[in-house]
Amino acid sequence: MMCPGLSPTILRVAAAVLGLVGVSPAIPVLAAPAASAPPELSVIDPPSEAPTAASFYVRVQIANRGTEPLHACDTSEGAPPPETACFAVAYRRDKRPPRLAFSRVEVAPVLARSLFVPPGETMERLVRIPTASRGTEQSVYLYLVTGGGGRFEWKEAPLQLRLGAPPAQVRRAIWSTRSLLAVYLALLALGIWWSVRRPPLAAS
Amino acid sequence: MFALSLIPLLFGYVLATRVIGEREGHLRLPLSYALGLCGFLFGVNALLHAFPLRSAVLATLGLMAATAAALWPLPSSRAVWPRLGRLEAAVVITLALTAFFRALFWQMEYSDDDFFPHAPLMALYLRDVFPPRNPFYPDQPYLGHYGRDLTISALSVLWGDRFFAVQYVVTAANHLMTVLLAYFASRRFLRSRRQALLVVALVFLGLNPYLRRSLLDVFANNNTFVYLFLFLNCYLFLAALRLPRPGVAIVSALSLATYSIVYTTHHGVLIVAFPLLVLAVLIRSRRLRALRLATAAAILIGSLAISFVHGGTLTDVGHRYLSGSARPSSISAGPELVTQQVNPSFPKGRLGFTAFDGTPYSLFSIRFVQDTGLAVIVLPLALPLLLIARRYWAALLALIGAAAIVIPATVDFGAYENDTYRFLFLGGLGSAAALGSVVGMALDRLASSPRFWAGARAATAVLLVVLCWGTVAGTGWALSDVARRPDRYFLRAADWACNGIHQADCDPADARAAEALRPLVARDQRVFTNAYREGDLDFIGLTVISSLSRAYLTGLGTVAPGDPGVKIGDQYKRPASPRALAFWTTGAPDVLDELKADWLLVDPSRLSEAARKALSTNPRLRLVFRGGQISSGGVREIYRVEAGPSPGRKTTRLDPALPER
Numbered sequence: 001m002m003c004p005g006l007s008p009t010i011l012r013v014a015a016a017v018l019g020l021v022g023v024s025p026a027i028p029v030l031a032a033p034a035a036s037a038p039p040e041l042s043v044i045d046p047p048s049e050a051p052t053a054a055s056f057y058v059r060v061q062i063a064n065r066g067t068e069p070l071h072a073c074d075t076s077e078g079a080p081p082p083e084t085a086c087f088a089v090a091y092r093r094d095k096r097p098p099r100l101a102f103s104r105v106e107v108a109p110v111l112a113r114s115l116f117v118p119p120g121e122t123m124e125r126l127v128r129i130p131t132a133s134r135g136t137e138q139s140v141y142l143y144l145v146t147g148g149g150g151r152f153e154w155k156e157a158p159l160q161l162r163l164g165a166p167p168a169q170v171r172r173a174i175w176s177t178r179s180l181l182a183v184y185l186a187l188l189a190l191g192i193w194w195s196v197r198r199p200p201l202a203a204s
Numbered sequence: 205m206f207a208l209s210l211i212p213l214l215f216g217y218v219l220a221t222r223v224i225g226e227r228e229g230h231l232r233l234p235l236s237y238a239l240g241l242c243g244f245l246f247g248v249n250a251l252l253h254a255f256p257l258r259s260a261v262l263a264t265l266g267l268m269a270a271t272a273a274a275l276w277p278l279p280s281s282r283a284v285w286p287r288l289g290r291l292e293a294a295v296v297i298t299l300a301l302t303a304f305f306r307a308l309f310w311q312m313e314y315s316d317d318d319f320f321p322h323a324p325l326m327a328l329y330l331r332d333v334f335p336p337r338n339p340f341y342p343d344q345p346y347l348g349h350y351g352r353d354l355t356i357s358a359l360s361v362l363w364g365d366r367f368f369a370v371q372y373v374v375t376a377a378n379h380l381m382t383v384l385l386a387y388f389a390s391r392r393f394l395r396s397r398r399q400a401l402l403v404v405a406l407v408f409l410g411l412n413p414y415l416r417r418s419l420l421d422v423f424a425n426n427n428t429f430v431y432l433f434l435f436l437n438c439y440l441f442l443a444a445l446r447l448p449r450p451g452v453a454i455v456s457a458l459s460l461a462t463y464s465i466v467y468t469t470h471h472g473v474l475i476v477a478f479p480l481l482v483l484a485v486l487i488r489s490r491r492l493r494a495l496r497l498a499t500a501a502a503i504l505i506g507s508l509a510i511s512f513v514h515g516g517t518l519t520d521v522g523h524r525y526l527s528g529s530a531r532p533s534s535i536s537a538g539p540e541l542v543t544q545q546v547n548p549s550f551p552k553g554r555l556g557f558t559a560f561d562g563t564p565y566s567l568f569s570i571r572f573v574q575d576t577g578l579a580v581i582v583l584p585l586a587l588p589l590l591l592i593a594r595r596y597w598a599a600l601l602a603l604i605g606a607a608a609i610v611i612p613a614t615v616d617f618g619a620y621e622n623d624t625y626r627f628l629f630l631g632g633l634g635s636a637a638a639l640g641s642v643v644g645m646a647l648d649r650l651a652s653s654p655r656f657w658a659g660a661r662a663a664t665a666v667l668l669v670v671l672c673w674g675t676v677a678g679t680g681w682a683l684s685d686v687a688r689r690p691d692r693y694f695l696r697a698a699d700w701a702c703n704g705i706h707q708a709d710c711d712p713a714d715a716r717a718a719e720a721l722r723p724l725v726a727r728d729q730r731v732f733t734n735a736y737r738e739g740d741l742d743f744i745g746l747t748v749i750s751s752l753s754r755a756y757l758t759g760l761g762t763v764a765p766g767d768p769g770v771k772i773g774d775q776y777k778r779p780a781s782p783r784a785l786a787f788w789t790t791g792a793p794d795v796l797d798e799l800k801a802d803w804l805l806v807d808p809s810r811l812s813e814a815a816r817k818a819l820s821t822n823p824r825l826r827l828v829f830r831g832g833q834i835s836s837g838g839v840r841e842i843y844r845v846e847a848g849p850s851p852g853r854k855t856t857r858l859d860p861a862l863p864e865r
Contacts, residue, residue, distance in 0.1 A: 042777075112737065191293075
């Protein structure tokens with residue numbers, strides 16, 4: 001659930017309707033109480049189609065409502081829970097992780113840890129997610145994570161994508177790779193056939 | 205222009221048949237290829253000190269064609285084609301084809317192992333940057349060997365500057381020719397098919413079952429040039445020693461000198477191993493003693509004399525010691541890893557090595573056998589046996605193996621101490637060749653004895669399965685992956701960049717912007733970018749930008765020299781220096797002058813509001829490119845930094861030549 005009482009599907013429909021009438025449809029994913037002013041993360045215009053064997057982009061908006069610069073969380077293994085406000089974006093393809101931990105998902109490089117979102121500013125970042133090499137549909141579980149006060153809060157934003165044809169460069173890669181593999185196997189077969197058809201040498 | 209690529213092959217063929225006098229038809233092909241490539245590199249490297257790359261390439265090809273024409277009338281013996289047995293033909297054909305396609309497919313997936321620095325260096329040669337400088341720290345020279353990168357860049361001049369494509373094909377062809385040269389040279393000098401097959405099988409498949417498998421798997425970076433030229437140098441030196449002739453000696457000296465700019469460590473090993481072989485030959489044979497000694501001395505002295513002037517590590521060492529300074533004046537006190545300057549010391553104070561992760565271990569340890577390969581256990585026994593039996597080809601490889609173990613065990617290589625695995629791989633190679641030859645000699649003897657022959661064959665088969673299984677299985681798995689996931693193997697570098705295996709390291713939008721930047725950038729200009737990712741530990745993204753735009757990058761940081769938190773083997777580069785971070789956060793214009801930036805490649809979504817405003821109002825920044833859309837990775841902008849001091853510029857506090865921490 002991204003917002004209490006609203007399913008992801010309803011939010012996507014609302015986003016699409018807002019898009020049709022020309023309003024930028026930012027879906028509020030985390031609406032935090034104003035007193036603690038934690039960061040606010042939202043997914044904008046989530047895509048519903050993507051090419052096979054390539055990648056697609058999800059727009060994530062990060063709003064720093066606090067008074068301190070907002071950094072990306074330290075998601076490395078063994079890192080202590082964050083005391084100050086931070087954020088992270090992660091995803092897992094095909095199935096939900098068995099538990100919500102950074103070791104069980106792919107963490108998207110949204111913002112270098114040396115950079116930050118200044119207080120009062122909003123930053124929009126693209127998260128690149130690879131797609132499967134086969135199939136017609138793909139599920140992606142996107143996680144918008146906020147940290148602070150010694151804990152992480154995970155919010156799930158599931159995406160269901162229809163997979164279309166691979167992009168031109170991938171089609172070229174598949175064609176050239178299969179052709180070269182066929183040449184290799186043909187030459188190998190020819191070479192071995194030629195070798196074994198030779199008359200045996202006299203024992204040395 | 206591409207038809208001119210045949211000139212080095214023709215040149216090599218003329219040398220192989222007219223000067224060296226090689227009669228074996230099978231051996232002429234790899235020998236011609238290796239000699240042509242070596243001669244081409246020697247000529248381009250020599251002329252590049254005075255001319256731009258394109259002129260150096262054309263002049264070299266002209267000289268090679270003229271030399272080939274002048275040597276053509278010399279007498280050449282008719283080629284003989286010794287018959288190949290069934291097993292022999294099948295093994296050699298399978299190994300050679302697999303070497304070619306394994307190397308080609310791997311490069312289509314990864315491009316290169318050390319993508320930095322090789323790809324940017326090749327790109328910068330095409331802008332006539334020579335001698336090389338560090339592509340990420342352009343105020344610093346980049347010392348050490350550079351022959352492979354220069355050869356590929358020079359050849360790509362004939363192929364429309366497509367240096368990635370040339371790299372893929374030349375690397376794969378080198379690997380194939382190494383198999384052929386190693387096999388047919390072994391058969392020629394050892395005079396035994398069994399010995400030759402075992403030498404090649406153990407070197408290519410059974411050399412190192414623990415760490416890096418075997419030579420069949422070692423083709424990334426410089427390696428195909430290293431091992432092709434290693435066998436070439438061994439062949440030439442042994443040919444010159446067996447029957448001393450001035451022509452062969454001259455070719456051997458030039459080839460050995462060229463090797464010094466291809467791979468410093470292995471060149472050093474040959475310089476130690478060759479005199480040891482001469483000593484052994486002189487002890488074992490009284491014939492032509494003085495002539496052999498004079499020929500060997502001329503080759504070694506001549507090659508060293510060239511090596512001290514034509515570029516690379518030995519030239520740098522020569523300059524340093526002749527000028528009496530510990531380091532070139534242009535080098536700041538930054539980490540040695542930025543400049544690749546090696547400061548060895550002898551003796552080390554212990555008899556052992558340093559693993560890649562910085563762990564020291566002894567010469568007499570299990571770790572040593574694991575890192576070098578099981579064959580090293582028999583080296584102390586095999587080497588004297590080979591010398592007694594006058595199997596000089598295998599004895600030379602064994603001596604090379606022994607020298608490659610003793611040198612890193614006793615010499616401290618400072619910041620590069622953990623690179624001693626390069627030596628140990630060569631130590632394992634020499635040991636595997638020695639083992640193969642000794643086992644082959646035993647089989648040759650037992651072949652006439654029906655009582656032991658079946659048992660000997662079975663024991664050899666078991667030995668081969670045990671030693672070669674790792675590489676055979678690994679190669680099979682790698683080729684099956686090609687069939688299963690063809691969408692990850694890209695023949696065109698522009699398609700490969702930031703896709704496939706490196707999808708998480710960078711974004712194709714950055715690669716497209718770098719390509720847009722290429723026609724705009726001039727020689728020695730620097731690009732400053734915020735398109736980097738902290739998780740990209742191999743700097744793939746920044747290397748893609750540098751190599752596709754064919755420009756230096758600026759604004760990267762380094763670890764602090766002597767930082768106790770940094771262990772040997774750790775990455776020394778940092779994607780952004782403090783000054784770079786300050787610029788991307790505030791847009792402070794002074795930083796552009798401090799970093800000597802000529803171009804900005806900007807991902808606007810990564811800018812702070814303040815930096816975005818500063819960029820749009822800076823009168824010295826001219827927006828020359830804006831492209832991309834959200835569905836393909838977002839917008840990228842390219843700015844030209846106009847010359848002239850910015851208003852109110854403050855004095856630079858740091859020496860700009862000093863790599864930033």
